[in-house]
Amino acid sequence: MRLLMFIAATLFSADVASSDILVAARTLRSGDIIEASDYAIAEGNVAGAIDAATNIAGLEAKTAIYAGQPIQAGSIGAPTVVARNQPVLLIYSQGGIFIATEARALGRGGAGDSIKVMNLASRSTVLGVVQTDGSVKVK
Template structure:
């Protein structure tokens, strides 16, 4: 039996877990806070789905509360929000030379490139689009700005 386990490990059938560096919060950070160099540290450890380099988190916004000493997961941080909930934004549809713009109300907070649900103020219909760098929300054929 020991021979079978050894062969399985050497043959690559079983995953071998190696120690790696992970990124942890150095202090408790509230959600919606922009992370700075003093907020994160690299420590030895292993965890799947976590950030590994400070550059991945510095300048990003905490999407959830981060706690001191706990690993920072990939979904815990993201681009800083440029649109706040209930903010009036420009809703744009563009396709083959056709461009339509309307006012809409943001139904959540979002940063550049994030998917965002908005309500068209004229029709009261709710649609999902992507936040463009200029703060507008793009929907339709060219989904990503």
């Protein structure tokens, strides 16, 4: 019975095409900025792995990536602009109204990332988008 199941699985299984993916050339710690020498091209078919045609130099490792391990899309991102517990300028701008106050980042994030920040005056927590200058803008 097992032999019959093995033969059926072998005959009817689809061939999975492999493609060129990026693998770590050395162990990358969380927070490391990736350089071109930090990754290499390898053949494989790992779900979620970054295609070899993608340039990831200048991005940041969001998790530890060990040497030889495929680089997953969720493991890298924009470099951190705001660190956790860092004081930031919290900005609200709508129409003719502009409000700016001091806040503390409750998470880390790069430009364009959404993070929670705590308004130091009211102690309320809001969600905002990190700007390239390190401020956080709320809508």
